[in-house]
Amino acid sequence: MFEKLMHWMQANNVLPRISDTERQALEAGDVWIDGEFFSGHPDFKRMLDARYGRLSAEEQAFMDGPVNELLSRADCNEIALSRRVPDDILDFMAEQGFFGLIIPKAYGGKGFSTLARSAVMAKVTPHSAILSTYVVIPNTLGAAELLVEYGTDDQKEHYLPRLARGDYLPCFGLTEPTAGSDAASITADAEAFRDDNGDVSLRLNFAKRYITLGPVANLISLACRLRDPDNLLGKGEAPGITVVLIHAGTPGLKQGDRHEPIGEAFPNGPLIGENVVVNADNILGGRDQAGGGWRMLMESLAGGRMVSLPASAIGGMRTIAAATGAYSMVRQQFGLAIGRMEGVATPIGRLNALAYMTEGTRVLGCSAVDDGINPPVVSGVLKAYTTELARQCATDAMDVFSGAGVMQGPKNIIGRGYCSAPVAITVEGANIMTRTLMVFGQGAIRCHPHALEVVRAVENDDSAAFSKGMRGWIGHFVANMGRTLGHGLTRGLFVRVPDVDKHTRRYYKKLGWAASRFALFTDLALFFVGGKLKMRGNLTGRYADALAWMLMGFSTLKRFEAEGRQAEDRVLVDYALRLSLAKVQDAFEGIYENFEGPLGKLLRWVALPLLRVNRLARLPDDRMAVACAAVSQRMDAQSERLNADIFMPENTDSGVGRLFEAFHRVSEAAPLVDRIKAAQKDGRLPAGDPDSLTDAARKAGVLNADEANQVAAARQSRMAAIDVDVFSESEFFDRAVQATRDDRRHAA
Incomplete structure (x- = not known):
């Protein structure tokens, strides 16, 4: 029976086909906690045992x-x-x-x-x-x-x-006009030949673009497709993708031209090579690594996705959250700190919760890599979702800073980051491609308990392996169908949860409930969409959303446990988990609405209404948002702990330094300002900005001389912090002219 089923699946392209490069990508790296969610029965005890590292x-x-x-x-x-x-x-x-x-x-x-x-x-x-x-x-x-x-x-x-x-100073030459997210399609050519000295050399021709540090680097790691017509390297006539080291100044290499990235114009530009000749020993890893470049590319890109891009995005989110909370308490409108207004507090609360959640994800992911685990699916999630969240956070911050974020100059502390946000979205594989192709496309095969085994059996025409794999898969499917039904009826009541903070137990139960449904619908996608998954990017993107938010939700819970269950952080955990589970709910609704065929009709007309009634969670409410906002609107032990390793300059002439100096002074003077407000209410002081009435307050006996001076100093600092840059006409145009002259001088 299983043999006939295998032949039918082969004939009807039921399962996704895997190319040679995709196979290498699937075999590279490790399955980590992502596999727990694909199992449908996550072992939270084992997941919580994962190390949550700290700096030495x-x-x-x-x-x-x-x-x-x-x-x-x-x-x-x-x-x-x-x-x-x-x-x-x-x-x-x-x-x-x-x-x-x-x-x-x-x-x-x-x-x-x-x-x-x-x-x-x-x-x-x-x-x-x-x-x-x-x-x-x-x-x-x-x-x-x-x-x-x-x-x-x-x-x-x-x-x-x-x-x-x-x-x-190195750079990595990968991207080409026709090879971006699809690194396997690079056309940079290297041909092996025997040089005049009788040794094997490589003749390279290439046109790379978007190469960060390309204009200034003096050591290039170049990804190319190696040909060896005479098999001089013993790897056949077409060894394939190879990484070659090229030094600046090598004849035929052209570098130094620049692209102009949006936001901050970091060094980035094309690399052009025409008949560039290097010795075959310049193959990274030596001649034995001829054709070994694809695995190097996958590991290098995975490093960028797990380490540098999430770090940059999350560092930006944490800094934005701290600065926006501070600014909201320094900036006043209608005699009130704008952060006290619900409409302003709501995005600040979201910023604080997202910063807490993603920092937990960063630490947990990097800790796995330090333990020798290289999970490519998780690294794809971190890259795509943290950079996208950073862009959303930058927009929230701009809404709060308003004009102070728009007017450029030394005093603007968020404008450049806001303008640069799209950069991280596009590099290391554009987020659209990562979300719709990589995360679930790889995860559905790589992280599934049985799918890769079955796919290999089908490709190898191995009926014994296919029979074993399908038995396991059918058992997995039936178990998850039962778990999904049971967890749905009981709202996750019987999900196993280890010894955790009692306040957070309900979130583990809902994550377990969500995981069973995710695993069940992964099987349905593989069974009913199968070989067409690559073309159904919108559908696979929704699966990726569900997985990403489950991973980030769990990382939040892991951080809370690892940091000693800090009671004051519970409001951030509540917001992050409510948001995560609501996003998972949205992803499932999208899957139900867009599944095709007879099953799709059943899901849309019967299952979807039930799904919406029996929701995983709703978005955080207003009270929760305001409570989260308060975390960055006060200076206390919690904010100091959460802001650890954010750069806080001591120089109060800088924009950030000036803001936090004002925040400190305003916070300390707040009780004195409250006394002025009370005096205004009972008629002892006139209306107006309370901190502008220090002389009147001193004369009325509301404040003593030292207290009046403290409030006046806080006001002066506050006004300096909300000020924006102003340039004379000559300064304004000289800045642009000087920048142009500098560029021309260095280009020459």
Whole structure:
């Protein structure tokens, strides 16, 4: 029976077909907690046992010392205007080891953990996206990462110490006009030939674009498609995708031209090669790695998706949340801090909850990588969803800052980040592609308990393996059908939950309930959509949404447990889980509405109304949003803990420093201002801004001289913090002219 079923599935393309490159991608990396959700029966005890890492003493000292000093030295406004990082800043970074965070100590690097590298990037990026590229690329997408893993002994000895010192500044040449998210379609060509000395060399021709640090790098890791017509390397006539190291100045290589990225114009540009010749020993990993580049690409891209891009996005969200809460208490309208208005408090509450949730996801994901786990599906989720949330958070912050976020200049602390938000959306695979193709497209096969086994059996025409796999799959399907029905009727009452905070137990039960439905509908998608899944991007995107929000919801719960069940954080957990479960509910409704065929009609007309009645959750209510907003609207032990490792400059002349100085002064003076307000109510003081009545309050005996001075100082600081930049006509146009002159001078 199973043999006939296998032949029918082969003939009717029931299951998704897997190309050679897709197979390598599926076989690369690991299944992690994502597999628990695909199982339909998540083991929360085992999931909570996953390590939630912390920085070592050495790593924390680096964060508190060199990182803070770097950001204090680097004038983010001047860097943005000049579009370059000053040489003295780059020298400082080299001296302090910023270029070698990923490189082992044996080769002169820092040998930091993934979590520490992520933390550094999260702290640097909100200060300056241009500066951040000099940290991100050398420590995730440069040559060092691949050399550590694949380099020959000679390559490691030569390159790694020089990369750690900053003698080599790397870039990674992958994207082409016709190869973006589909890295397998690169056309950069390398042909092996025997040179005049009788050795094997490579002749390369390529046209790359969007290469970060491309204009300034002196060591390029170039992804190309290697041909070897005479089989000189012993890998056949077409070894395939290969990574080759090319030095700046190699004849035929053209670099230095620039693209102009939106927002902050970080170094980015094309790399052109015409008959560039290098020795075959320049293959990264040596000649034995000819054709081994696809796995390198998958691992390198997964590193960017798990580490650098989520770190940058989440660091931005945390900084935005802290700054927006502070600004909402410093800025006043109608005699009231705008943060006290519900309409303003609501987006601030959302910012705080999302910052809490995504920081938990970042730490948990990086901890897995440090434990030797490389989960490509989870890294895709982190990249796509944290960068999208960061864009939404930037919009919320702009709504609160309003004019202070619009008017550019040194005092504007969020404008450049808002403008730069689309950049992270597009790199390392555009979010549209990651969401609609990668997350569920890989996850449905890779993370499913039985699907990959069955697909392999069908492709290999192995009836014994197919029979074994299908028996397991049928049992899995029937079990999840029963679990989904049971959990739906009891609203997850019988989901097993380990010893957790009693306040959060209900969220584990709902996640378990959601997981059973997710697993059941994954099977339905594989059975009824099958080989057409790649074409049903809207449907697979909704599956990706459900998985992503379950993962982020669980990460929130893991953080809460790992940090000691801080009672004051429960409001953030409540908001994050309500939001996560409501998003999962929306995803399921979309799946029910858009499933095709007879099953789709049944889901739309019968199951969907029941799904909407028996909801997983509703969106957080207004009271919860206002309570969440208060977290960043006060200065106390909780806000200090949650804002740890966000850069808070001591220089009160900077925009961020000025804002938090005002926030501190206004917070301390608040009880005194309340006394002025009380005096206004009983008629002892006239109407007006309370903190503008210090002289009258002192004369009326409401405040003493010291208290009046404190309120006056707070007002002065507050007014300075809400001020925006003003330029004379000559200054306004000179800024643009000078920037143009600087660009032309350096181009020449």
